Amino acid sequence: TALCLPGIPAAAAQTAAPGPERQLSDVIPAPAQIAPNSKADFTLGPHTTIHTQLGSAEAESVGTYLAEVLRPATGFELPVDSSARSKGPGISLLLGKGGADVGEQGYQLDVAKSGITVRAETPEGLFAGVQTLRQLLPAQVEADQTFSRTWTVPGGRIVDEPRFEYRGAMLDLARHFHEPDEIKSYIDEIAQFKINHLHLHLSDDQGWRIEIESWPELTTVGGGPGTGVDGEGPGFLTKAEYSDLVAYAESRFITIVPEIDMPGHTNAAQSTYAELNCDGVAVPPRTDIEVGYSSLCIDSEVTYRFAEDVIREVAELTPGPYLHIGGDEAHATSEEDYRTFMDRVLPLVEKYGKRAFGWNEVAQADLPTSVVPQYWSTETENADVAEAVAKGNQVIMSPANKTYLDMKYDESTPLGLQWAGLIEVRDAYDWDPGNHLQGVGEESVFGVEAPLWSETLRTLDDIEFMAFPRLPAIAEIGWSPQEARDWESFSQRLAEQGPRWEERGVNFYRSPQINWP
Numbered sequence: 440t441a442l443c444l445p446g447i448p449a450a451a452a453q454t455a456a457p458g459p460e461r462q463l464s465d466v467i468p469a470p471a472q473i474a475p476n477s478k479a480d481f482t483l484g485p486h487t488t489i490h491t492q493l494g495s496a497e498a499e500s501v502g503t504y505l506a507e508v509l510r511p512a513t514g515f516e517l518p519v520d521s522s523a524r525s526k527g528p529g530i531s532l533l534l535g536k537g538g539a540d541v542g543e544q545g546y547q548l549d550v551a552k553s554g555i556t557v558r559a560e561t562p563e564g565l566f567a568g569v570q571t572l573r574q575l576l577p578a579q580v581e582a583d584q585t586f587s588r589t590w591t592v593p594g595g596r597i598v599d600e601p602r603f604e605y606r607g608a609m610l611d612l613a614r615h616f617h618e619p620d621e622i623k624s625y626i627d628e629i630a631q632f633k634i635n636h637l638h639l640h641l642s643d644d645q646g647w648r649i650e651i652e653s654w655p656e657l658t659t660v661g662g663g664p665g666t667g668v669d670g671e672g673p674g675f676l677t678k679a680e681y682s683d684l685v686a687y688a689e690s691r692f693i694t695i696v697p698e699i700d701m702p703g704h705t706n707a708a709q710s711t712y713a714e715l716n717c718d719g720v721a722v723p724p725r726t727d728i729e730v731g732y733s734s735l736c737i738d739s740e741v742t743y744r745f746a747e748d749v750i751r752e753v754a755e756l757t758p759g760p761y762l763h764i765g766g767d768e769a770h771a772t773s774e775e776d777y778r779t780f781m782d783r784v785l786p787l788v789e790k791y792g793k794r795a796f797g798w799n800e801v802a803q804a805d806l807p808t809s810v811v812p813q814y815w816s817t818e819t820e821n822a823d824v825a826e827a828v829a830k831g832n833q834v835i836m837s838p839a840n841k842t843y844l845d846m847k848y849d850e851s852t853p854l855g856l857q858w859a860g861l862i863e864v865r866d867a868y869d870w871d872p873g874n875h876l877q878g879v880g881e882e883s884v885f886g887v888e889a890p891l892w893s894e895t896l897r898t899l900d901d902i903e904f905m906a907f908p909r910l911p912a913i914a915e916i917g918w919s920p921q922e923a924r925d926w927e928s929f930s931q932r933l934a935e936q937g938p939r940w941e942e943r944g945v946n947f948y949r950s951p952q953i954n955w956p
């Protein structure tokens with residue numbers, strides 16, 4: 440830098456106006472519209488105030504969130520003021536139509552010399568704008584110690600809204616339980632990339648992870664000591680812990696989507712309760728990673744009492760609109776039984792006020808159009824899903840060979856599986872959900888999701904290593920217009936995330952495809 444050049448006195452170098460370190464386009468996911476104005480940079484100072492929409496507690500809480508993000512590194516006080524007697528230079532978070540039409544999730548960000556304004560129709564939109572603003576500050580803003588330096592935001596205007604309304608990530612709590620604090624930490628990370636749903640895979644062959652009062656041993660036994668892959672992932676969420684997570688996620692504008700996987704992937708339940716087996720004998724618990732061997736007993740009324748109890752309790756606990764009932768890899772259930780099961784169970788989800796999600800196999804059943812198949816197969820053709828879409832169903836795109844964060848990056852990746860292939864960052868990035876699957880066009884795509892299965896994972900470090908940097912790729916695919924994104928630009932913007940992860944102590948894979956600084 441200038442300070443290191445021989446012959447230039449430090450004082451002279453410092454008087455040269457320090458331009459912003461970042462450019463207005465240095466954001467993931469790439470904003471829809473960007474108009475830089477190099478004469479309009481804004482520099483935060485010790486007197487910067489965060490002004491929020493008069494009378495809106497929600498806008499004020501987004502302001503408080505922003506202040507909490509910026510205070511440690513800047514050392515500035517950054518008071519949050521919703522009194523509308525706004526004085527002094529500041530960052531304004533305003534609600535209501537005003538500028539461009541940005542829909543329910545979008546925002547407009549104006550950076551001028553005199554201040555910054557984020558405008559949105561909803562608090563959710565403000566929060567998205569705040570994430571953009573955050574990335575426009577130098578990486579050191581993510582540190583938890585104070586730096587004395589200039590904090591300049593590049594001038595101009597961003598008008599931004601998402602391509603798809605649903606952008607999800609998934610954690611598998613069944614194969615290895617992840618503690619609430621680890622889940623919260625992941626929530627904080629994915630929120631920065633404008634992910635707005637977190638799908639929790641709460642039950643599987645190796646463990647049951649959500650308290651159900653009417654079947655109490657599901658957790659004490661099914662989620663108890665010795666459960667999880669290799670017996671190393673025990674634990675479960677009490678109802679109170681689940682509700683606390685839901686509230687935490689909500690504070691980051693993330694909706695929790697709970698999944699109870701049925702009629703296969705049910706060994707934990709069937710080893711806990713003998714009556715869930717056709718022969719009335721409990722199966723032994725399993726801690727290996729085989730799939731497709733378990734099935735609830737389709738002809739037994741106990742099965743439907745169980746399914747209804749679980750769906751009712753989980754639905755009651757979940758303020759979000761969706762409930763995922765799994766339905767994948769039911770190889771031990773005949774096709775006819777599978778349809779019988781879904782015909783009875785899908786309406787239960789609706790009965791308790793939720794919209795059903797299911798893995799793409801649900802499309803083999805007679806689907807109401809409200810049901811959303813989540814496409815995970817690696818094929819680019821699927822007759823059942825195409826037929827459902829022709830009837831009006833929407834689809835979440837999670838093709839395993841693109842979006843599965845548990846696939847290895849390359850042969851040498853110490854964690855992960857590779858049944859769907861190796862997925863380097865570029866593989867995760869270079870595809871278009873609007874034309875990936877035959878018969879499923881843009882308008883039938885509800886959104887995209889990046890699942891992270893945890894057969895090989897233990898710690899938060901493991902989660903982060905597999906998610907970053909591929910999760911931002913999926914987030915950009917879900918948010919940015921197809922024409923606003925390309926690999927060259929993404930890989931450069933992604934490189935700039937490296938120092939930010941370092942400041943936050945987030946583990947990530949230093950992909951050789953990226954020119955990390």
Ligand code: TNX
Nearest residue numbers: 730767768798815845856892
């Ligand atoms: C397939 S994808 C599964 C999961 C495994 C995953 C491992 C899907 C709906 N089912 O049971 O954990 O592969 O990658």
